[in-house]
Amino acid sequence: MSSRGVRHDSMRARNLAVVLDAIHRTGPHTRAALAERTGLTKTTVSSLVADLLEAGVVSERGAVRGGERGRPGVAVSLSGQRVATLGLEVNIDYLAACVVDLTRAVRLRRTRPADNRNSDPAEILGLLRALARETIEAAEAGGLRVMGAALAVPGTVEDGVLRSAPHLGWRDVRVADLAGDLPLAIDNEANLAALGELWFGSREADFLYVSGEIGIGAGLVVGGALFRGTYGLAGELGHVVVVPDGPACRCGGRGCLEVYAGQDALLGPLESVTALVERLEAGEPRALEACARAGHALGVALTSAVHLLDPGRIVLGGVFAPLFPWLDAPVKDGLGARLGQMRGAPPPLVVSGIGADAAVLGAAGLVIQRILADPAQALGL
Amino acid sequence: MSSRGVRHDSMRARNLAVVLDAIHRTGPHTRAALAERTGLTKTTVSSLVADLLEAGVVSERGAVRGGERGRPGVAVSLSGQRVATLGLEVNIDYLAACVVDLTRAVRLRRTRPADNRNSDPAEILGLLRALARETIEAAEAGGLRVMGAALAVPGTVEDGVLRSAPHLGWRDVRVADLAGDLPLAIDNEANLAALGELWFGSREADFLYVSGEIGIGAGLVVGGALFRGTYGLAGELGHVVVVPDGPACRCGGRGCLEVYAGQDALLGPLESVTALVERLEAGEPRALEACARAGHALGVALTSAVHLLDPGRIVLGGVFAPLFPWLDAPVKDGLGARLGQMRGAPPPLVVSGIGADAAVLGAAGLVIQRILADPAQALGL
Numbered sequence: 188m189s190s191r192g193v194r195h196d197s198m199r200a201r202n203l204a205v206v207l208d209a210i211h212r213t214g215p216h217t218r219a220a221l222a223e224r225t226g227l228t229k230t231t232v233s234s235l236v237a238d239l240l241e242a243g244v245v246s247e248r249g250a251v252r253g254g255e256r257g258r259p260g261v262a263v264s265l266s267g268q269r270v271a272t273l274g275l276e277v278n279i280d281y282l283a284a285c286v287v288d289l290t291r292a293v294r295l296r297r298t299r300p301a302d303n304r305n306s307d308p309a310e311i312l313g314l315l316r317a318l319a320r321e322t323i324e325a326a327e328a329g330g331l332r333v334m335g336a337a338l339a340v341p342g343t344v345e346d347g348v349l350r351s352a353p354h355l356g357w358r359d360v361r362v363a364d365l366a367g368d369l370p371l372a373i374d375n376e377a378n379l380a381a382l383g384e385l386w387f388g389s390r391e392a393d394f395l396y397v398s399g400e401i402g403i404g405a406g407l408v409v410g411g412a413l414f415r416g417t418y419g420l421a422g423e424l425g426h427v428v429v430v431p432d433g434p435a436c437r438c439g440g441r442g443c444l445e446v447y448a449g450q451d452a453l454l455g456p457l458e459s460v461t462a463l464v465e466r467l468e469a470g471e472p473r474a475l476e477a478c479a480r481a482g483h484a485l486g487v488a489l490t491s492a493v494h495l496l497d498p499g500r501i502v503l504g505g506v507f508a509p510l511f512p513w514l515d516a517p518v519k520d521g522l523g524a525r526l527g528q529m530r531g532a533p534p535p536l537v538v539s540g541i542g543a544d545a546a547v548l549g550a551a552g553l554v555i556q557r558i559l560a561d562p563a564q565a566l567g568l
Numbered sequence: 569m570s571s572r573g574v575r576h577d578s579m580r581a582r583n584l585a586v587v588l589d590a591i592h593r594t595g596p597h598t599r600a601a602l603a604e605r606t607g608l609t610k611t612t613v614s615s616l617v618a619d620l621l622e623a624g625v626v627s628e629r630g631a632v633r634g635g636e637r638g639r640p641g642v643a644v645s646l647s648g649q650r651v652a653t654l655g656l657e658v659n660i661d662y663l664a665a666c667v668v669d670l671t672r673a674v675r676l677r678r679t680r681p682a683d684n685r686n687s688d689p690a691e692i693l694g695l696l697r698a699l700a701r702e703t704i705e706a707a708e709a710g711g712l713r714v715m716g717a718a719l720a721v722p723g724t725v726e727d728g729v730l731r732s733a734p735h736l737g738w739r740d741v742r743v744a745d746l747a748g749d750l751p752l753a754i755d756n757e758a759n760l761a762a763l764g765e766l767w768f769g770s771r772e773a774d775f776l777y778v779s780g781e782i783g784i785g786a787g788l789v790v791g792g793a794l795f796r797g798t799y800g801l802a803g804e805l806g807h808v809v810v811v812p813d814g815p816a817c818r819c820g821g822r823g824c825l826e827v828y829a830g831q832d833a834l835l836g837p838l839e840s841v842t843a844l845v846e847r848l849e850a851g852e853p854r855a856l857e858a859c860a861r862a863g864h865a866l867g868v869a870l871t872s873a874v875h876l877l878d879p880g881r882i883v884l885g886g887v888f889a890p891l892f893p894w895l896d897a898p899v900k901d902g903l904g905a906r907l908g909q910m911r912g913a914p915p916p917l918v919v920s921g922i923g924a925d926a927a928v929l930g931a932a933g934l935v936i937q938r939i940l941a942d943p944a945q946a947l948g949l
Contacts, residue, residue, distance in 0.1 A: 416877055417878050417880040428871055440907070490809055497798050526821070
């Protein structure tokens, strides 16, 4: 419930958002069809569409330039030609940036391998700032205008401050001016990876995205919206208790999922997920056993998560994606045995198709979402 | 995002809701103050308030009847004199009904002890229908008009159908015309008990309400709104896994919280919670041990729930309320040991003050909420 009534002077901003929403979700549409869908008059729709055209937010398909405004048969669609946003990510072993246009087409992607464990925030953020600057310049050289940015971090975020990223060794880092004067949002990587899956992956509206990295996080999407909890700390799947008196976890608890299924537990002495996959393909018993143990623990933790969160499906991402062929059966068996009776069938278990880019894409997509939700505010229309 | 633009003819319904929301949340207010808060003109506010007065939704405090409309100093507040709603509950050992007025004052409460285990739905619903009719008649004799009803059930609800209530032995029961021609909503008892806690209990906006009964359910409230998950099945705390290879649970899983902390596990051979409390007060070792075991299991399951749901606080209700003095320490110890490092402090653990009435009050409150959100629609204004 908005606390403000609708006055004539705020109607235009609201109606701009309503028209753009109709174009975005179900378009392209003619102006007449837009009027019918939104309940607005054709005159109002034509005036709003003219403003959106002027701002480069929409374009006319098959439009006859110089023809009559609102001419029937001319369809209005979202334009990818001008407005764009910047996604940024600092993770444990890389920095990344991407540019996404208003139609959510990915226009640029850059990744810099790095070793950010126990690093100096000022130094790493300096490198990220340079990467952001160079990415924005490349986008603008291609005719795009970058209107905002968002940053994904492997840690907890509160009130725009990175509270704790244990693997980076960062605490209470306030991130500012990474992208010059552009407004900058900051969020947890599992949350943004879930949004990446929503907008750039399967595009299902209801799922739990499980981000397997050195830590394990999750992001729940319900009806196309991310569930964040009270303080933005929801989805810490890695610390769901699997065995109450199990081995100590770095969080201070015992027997957490991360102890059994985090990247370090999966790899053991191996150096990379690629090396693990090679061993698995060769049928090496120790590798198979590590995956079976991780899959069993994931089945237990996801059972608790399904009972509490009620996701539409479960999407395994991060390092769990290349390991999916070996995790699939033990996780499904666990979910089926424990959930079958109460829910009929457990939620479908699938693998993410967008790999390691999920979080940085979700970051750019978050800013697109904000522009689409309130174009008048975001673009100064 | 509404899919409809704002036209002049729908502005009135919306503005009625905005004005009523301001009166309800922060009132009483004079008409001038309402205009300032809502951004509407004084003329518009006066016209809307006149309609709300006519419908008996608001009243004027200190008003001089026959005085000038919109006279400064005359405050408008929500009226409990006319509009009311009916809450109904079918639970394992009782039927209940209550009537709540628009100010959320409880006007009538009726409870009928019953043994509904493995019962015939048609028979029990017949008894509930009679209870509803007699409660509505009593309310109307007192000058109230009952405008809608909602029913709390100890089971899962999908699309208005009671899918499964294992302790009642009911499956796929479609509940209709319980309250004559009144619109009837139906929801899970833990969800409605959480809303009861929100509106009639502590009135905090962020908490996980834990409903300890023969089954254990939970309802998460974030920012004053209930989180339901994808299919309305979220919050099944009773089947969070505490010990992966623990004893079989009636759900088909193993080592669920309910096995350790459900009413049957707590009571053992005892007949009632009252009997258990007597033993606990006398310091009987077996009773103390049952509570310690339940408290330990609750600490483990709630750790997983806090990591996934991020609640603002945890409220123990149902049979956990009278047992709180014995559950408090083991639950807090478990949460503190496991959560302390990652979250600074675990969420506060408190006891519910509204007891067994939480769900039936929440049911009546749900209908009040719908009236306040759209008075034009709900009351035909």
